[in-house]
Amino acid sequence: MTDFQQLYSRYADDIYRFALYLCGDAADAEDITAETFVRVLTGKTPLISATIKGYLLTIARNLYLESLRRSKRRTDFPPELVDTAALPEQVAGDRAELDALRSHLQRFPEDDRTALLLRSEGLSYEEIADALDISLASAKVKVHRLRLKLAEWRARRERTQI
Amino acid sequence: METVHRNIILDLLPSYIGGEASAETRALVEAHAQHDPEIARIIRAGAPDITGSSSATQPPDALERKTILRLRRSIRRKMAYVAIATVSILMIPLVAMQFTGEVNWSPADFIVMGMLLIGTGLAYVLISQVSDSRTYHAAVGVAVVTGLLLIWINLAVGIIGSEDNPANALYIGVILIGLVGVGIARLRPRGMARTLFAMAVFQLLVPVIAMIIWRPSLADPPGIAGVFMLNALFAALFAVAGLLFRHSAGDSRD
Secondary structure (H helix, E strand, O other), rough: OHHHHHHHHHHHHHHHHHHHHHHOOHHHHHHHHHHHHHHHHHOOOOOOOHHHHHHHHHHHHHHHHHHHHHOOOOOOOOOOOHHHHOOOOOHHHHHHHHHHHHHOOOOHHHHHHHHHHHHHHHOHHHHHHHHHHHOOOHHHHHHHHHHHHHHHHHHHHHHHHH | OOOOHHHHHHHHHHHHOOOOOHHHHEEEEEEEOOOOOHHHHHHHHHOOOOOOOHHHHHOOOHHHHHHHHHHHHHHHHHHHHHHHHHHHHHHHHHHHHHHHOOOOHHHHHHHHHHHHHHHHHHHHHHHHHHOOHHHHHHHHHHHHHHHHHHHHHHHHHOOOOOOOOHHHHHHHHHHHHHHHHHHHHHOOHHHHHHHHHHHHHHHHHHHHHHOOOHHHOOOOOOOHHHHHHHHHHHHHHHHHHHHHHHHHHHOOOO
């Protein structure tokens, strides 16, 4: 299990975070993360990326798409209900911000979300293009478009909060 | 300074926000933001920190255990496939025995063959867990199937003369080299490649050693040329597995 533990301790945080923002639901993100490592370690998925992180993230994305097809549901998850009153003010604020972001992300097309999340996880535009099977230019457009929309959303949120 | 159209700034803004813009682009966007409050607000807000680590975006501690349990379940499922495949293969001689006298397996034959098949299947399942490389899986497949054939042929008819010929005991050495090598290599592809090459070399040496010690017995069918050709075939298969392991070492991504 040494290989598993090394792989898990190095990448579990990244895969879970990616899955969480992609699907918007903590329980689904746990399932996707666990299954990603099972797929890798049982050799069920062929090599599809130049880096192991890209490989894992691509598997996680494919699992998410599989789960969507299985359940025939579109993602429009409400943010998880968390009793923020029980948390310290700063933590509660961060948590609320994260929940709002997670929820807001679900409004955009899956491939746009994936492109931005993969870029945020440090993948190159070439790797994103490969993972999504799109052109390099499309990968850049998807990332830039969503990044701008999120920045505009944040700016609007800040303005309304003031 | 020449005025830049707002749409151009909006085109540049994602690169700026993402920290991917050149110094010139940054200067251009910042100069524009000084007299465009909306752009300035977007820049101040920036893109959300998606990679930011917080307790809300970290997997729960129990997830590691959950993943291990899933992994074990997956391995158990594969073992069940091995058992089903073994029973299915053993059904062939069992059914044949009902229709022809040509096939006549004793219970011991079934037990030995069953153990060989299960051992081969489990060896493949367990060793192939080590890597997700298809080349590594192919190498494991070639190696275990060749090992299985070597043992089976020796038990059934023997490579050198009949199965009772003591020279055939030399092939235990090939399998022992494999087992010891796998232990030393700890399943790492380069070490596995060296192990398979050593097995191939010893396989080629077996008829030579047999000729020195038991020369007369090599005259029995399949004859000296036949024995050397069979050994060369097995050695070639072990060498192919070794080459595949060596190739998979280049695929490993750790």
